[in-house]
Amino acid sequence: MRNKIWLILVVCIISGNLHSQSGKITFNRKVNWLNIIKKLPYLSQEEKDRTMLVWGKDTNKGQDYILTYVDSMSIYLEKESDENFGYNWSDDPDIILRNHSAKSTKDIRFLLGKKYLIEDDMPRYKWKILNELKDVAGYVCMKAETRDTVNNIVVEAWFTDKIPFRGGPEGFSGLPGMILALDMNIDDVNIVATKVELSETPIVLPIPKKMKGKATTYQDYNEKKMKHIKLSVEGKRNPYWDVPY
DSSP, X not given: OHHHHHHHHHHHHHHTOOOSOEEEEEEEEEEOHHHHHHTOTTSOHHHHHHHHHHHTTOOOOOEEEEEEEETTEEEEEEOOOSOOTTOOOTTSOOBEEEETTTTEEEEEEEEXXXXXXXXXXXXXXXXXXEEEEEEETTEEEEEEEEEETTTTEEEEEEEETTSOOOOOGGGOOXXXXXXXXXXXXXXXXXXXXXXXXXXXXXXXXXXXXXXXXXXXXXXXXXXHHHHHHHHHHHTTXXXXXXXXO
């Protein structure tokens, strides 16, 4: 039944039968490795000093991602690039494909060298909306907070009701408007919209022809990730060298 719903919606989008607002938003994702390392209390001073030598003068400009949405559908992909500042982060690109009307996922996620296809209910987040405002990509945004229970961190989001779509980067959703910025665990990872392109006509979602992987659920995927984090912490290693933050 779920596959039929996906098929009907995708066909409608491609055929141009839907006429709601759609758009494409470019996000820049930066990982602050120094911040992450400094917050791991079990690492030796020698390892922290070594990290400072490697990342102390970090000029990484981040990696761009694109969120494309139309009506109740959205897809979040890493932007293709010939050069990525000397580092190749693109070996295992996640694909986050969401049906917000059916509240379902069809995501490709990589974990510890394995590729998973997750067709499941969309993850739900308990948001607390706060009385703070700031400008992101030309939009006045309101602040909200939630807790990532897998990584055990606080996530701050900035959303705008001027873009009436309850989605955002990295699969985060559920706020009354589009999420244009995320701050994970106080500047460990920052994801910020740099370009917003709105359209009054439907946009064809850039869904890859091959969406294949080992079938699993988010519960199983998250349990595997949490197990790896736990074992890494017990072994006094940084777990985020091997799994996405």
